[in-house]
Amino acid sequence: MVTLSGFPADAEGDSPRLVVAAPGSGHGKTTVATGLLAALRRRGSRVAGFKVGPDYIDPGYHALASGNPGRNLDPVLVGADSVAPLFRHGARSAELSVIEGVMGLFDGRLGTAEEVPSFGSTAHVASLLEAPVVLVVDAKGQSHSTAALLHGFRSFQPDLRLAGVIFNRVGSPRHEQVLREAAATVGIRVLGVLGRAEPLRVPSRHLGLVTAAEHGSEAERAVEAMGEVVAEGVDLEAVAALAGQAPPLSARPWSAQRALEHGVPPPRTPRIAVAGGAAFTFGYTEHAELLRAAGAEVVSFDPLRDERLPPDTDGVVLPGGFPEQHVAELSANVELRRQLAGLAADGTPVHAECAGLLYLTSSLDGYPLCGVLDVTAEMSPRLTLGYRAAVAATDSVLFREGQRVSGHEFHRTVLREAGNPDPAWYWRTTETVAEGFVRGGVHASYLHTHPVGQPESVSRFVWACAQR
Numbered sequence: 001m002v003t004l005s006g007f008p009a010d011a012e013g014d015s016p017r018l019v020v021a022a023p024g025s026g027h028g029k030t031t032v033a034t035g036l037l038a039a040l041r042r043r044g045s046r047v048a049g050f051k052v053g054p055d056y057i058d059p060g061y062h063a064l065a066s067g068n069p070g071r072n073l074d075p076v077l078v079g080a081d082s083v084a085p086l087f088r089h090g091a092r093s094a095e096l097s098v099i100e101g102v103m104g105l106f107d108g109r110l111g112t113a114e115e116v117p118s119f120g121s122t123a124h125v126a127s128l129l130e131a132p133v134v135l136v137v138d139a140k141g142q143s144h145s146t147a148a149l150l151h152g153f154r155s156f157q158p159d160l161r162l163a164g165v166i167f168n169r170v171g172s173p174r175h176e177q178v179l180r181e182a183a184a185t186v187g188i189r190v191l192g193v194l195g196r197a198e199p200l201r202v203p204s205r206h207l208g209l210v211t212a213a214e215h216g217s218e219a220e221r222a223v224e225a226m227g228e229v230v231a232e233g234v235d236l237e238a239v240a241a242l243a244g245q246a247p248p249l250s251a252r253p254w255s256a257q258r259a260l261e262h263g264v265p266p267p268r269t270p271r272i273a274v275a276g277g278a279a280f281t282f283g284y285t286e287h288a289e290l291l292r293a294a295g296a297e298v299v300s301f302d303p304l305r306d307e308r309l310p311p312d313t314d315g316v317v318l319p320g321g322f323p324e325q326h327v328a329e330l331s332a333n334v335e336l337r338r339q340l341a342g343l344a345a346d347g348t349p350v351h352a353e354c355a356g357l358l359y360l361t362s363s364l365d366g367y368p369l370c371g372v373l374d375v376t377a378e379m380s381p382r383l384t385l386g387y388r389a390a391v392a393a394t395d396s397v398l399f400r401e402g403q404r405v406s407g408h409e410f411h412r413t414v415l416r417e418a419g420n421p422d423p424a425w426y427w428r429t430t431e432t433v434a435e436g437f438v439r440g441g442v443h444a445s446y447l448h449t450h451p452v453g454q455p456e457s458v459s460r461f462v463w464a465c466a467q468r
Helices: 031-040 060-065 081-088 122-129 147-158 173-185 212-233 235-246 283-295 327-333 335-347 355-360 455-466
Strands: 017-021 047-052 071-073 096-100 133-139 162-168 189-194 269-276 297-301 313-320 350-353 376-392 404-416 426-429 432-435 438-441 440-445
Touching: 017 031, 017 122, 017 235, 017 335, 031 047, 031 096, 031 133, 047 060, 047 081, 060 096, 060 212, 081 096, 096 122, 096 133, 096 235, 122 133, 122 297, 122 376, 133 235, 147 162, 147 355, 147 432, 162 235, 162 283, 162 335, 173 189, 189 212, 189 235, 235 297, 269 283, 283 297, 283 376, 283 455, 313 355, 313 455, 327 335, 335 350, 350 355
Parallel strands: 017 096, 017 133, 047 071, 047 096, 133 162, 162 189, 269 297, 269 313, 313 350, 350 440
Antiparallel strands: 376 404, 376 426, 426 432, 438 440
């Protein structure tokens, strides 16, 4: 039985925690992190899940497993100084927190070879949180070679505490024995061994796993299966003890109210409608917290189901997601499309990112959409992915002209347009890019931003909505 009664939930910065990392993508981090949350919760522990980087999909599975909102920790988007405060904010009620890494342990924003750990990497976040690291290794097709792999990961950054390994996709008892011997030769503790379990497979698509919101009851069954396999194959008592060895954090918990304490309250309480449901799942938990702290009433709506916006809507947030998977249904909801187009034409503030941008176009793959923007969109074989150091191209309901923002692109669609005299952003890759749209009260872009990185943009948006 795992008991964490000796670990007060975030008292004086004492937040038991561990990081689940891997040598690279595809080793089983999500399975192990989600399974740990589900298994520990089933045994009566209060748990919280976090994801390193800008990923929106894995936190949905963490939320299902933990019963708490999934949250992201991304130094690139929010700044390194905000990582520990955001962690403590999200871990307030938890007895143990699991932080799932991104890509390989040392993979982050591309920089120089001397930048160790890479900025924004799992190792970077583990260092900021002073958290022990558990490495998940897909052992299929290897045995004694895992000793060299573990030795390399432990010695590459000696001040990072690589506290144990969980082997995944182990084929037989003999295979397990050899892997345990390999780990013992380099002094790495084996915390668990997982076999090759079919129930753990979660459907994926062009941008990763199918979201928990779309996968529905199958996602719940997958999370339950992950919890069962981890409970059987991982030493949960050892994991809990390891998490409890993380030292107290001195950082003050992040607060939406403090982040906006220098702002001026709006003249009235505007009503801001935030799109959700299966087509619009890419959002940060802190966004709604900041909107409320800035003085707004936040209501949700589902463009796949609701034929009208909530009554008395003063502003609309259209987050990212997968509209291309639901474009026929979105197109068929003609009344909502017309209402949103009418509000935008009247100057109602609209904040649209990625999926939200696509929803505002004239069409996506030939399906009519809102027509707020006189452009069409279509699927592309090319993945556009990466962090962007962006500069606001013009004043808008969100940003001041010249304001600098760190953002992230993640899409497989392209826009077909004749020209764009009023872009939202400029940034440089191999050349200067003008991206997005500012049209009256509309700010639409492929760029995902994290409002914790620029909370003043939330106040600016709420004020614009209050003046309707």
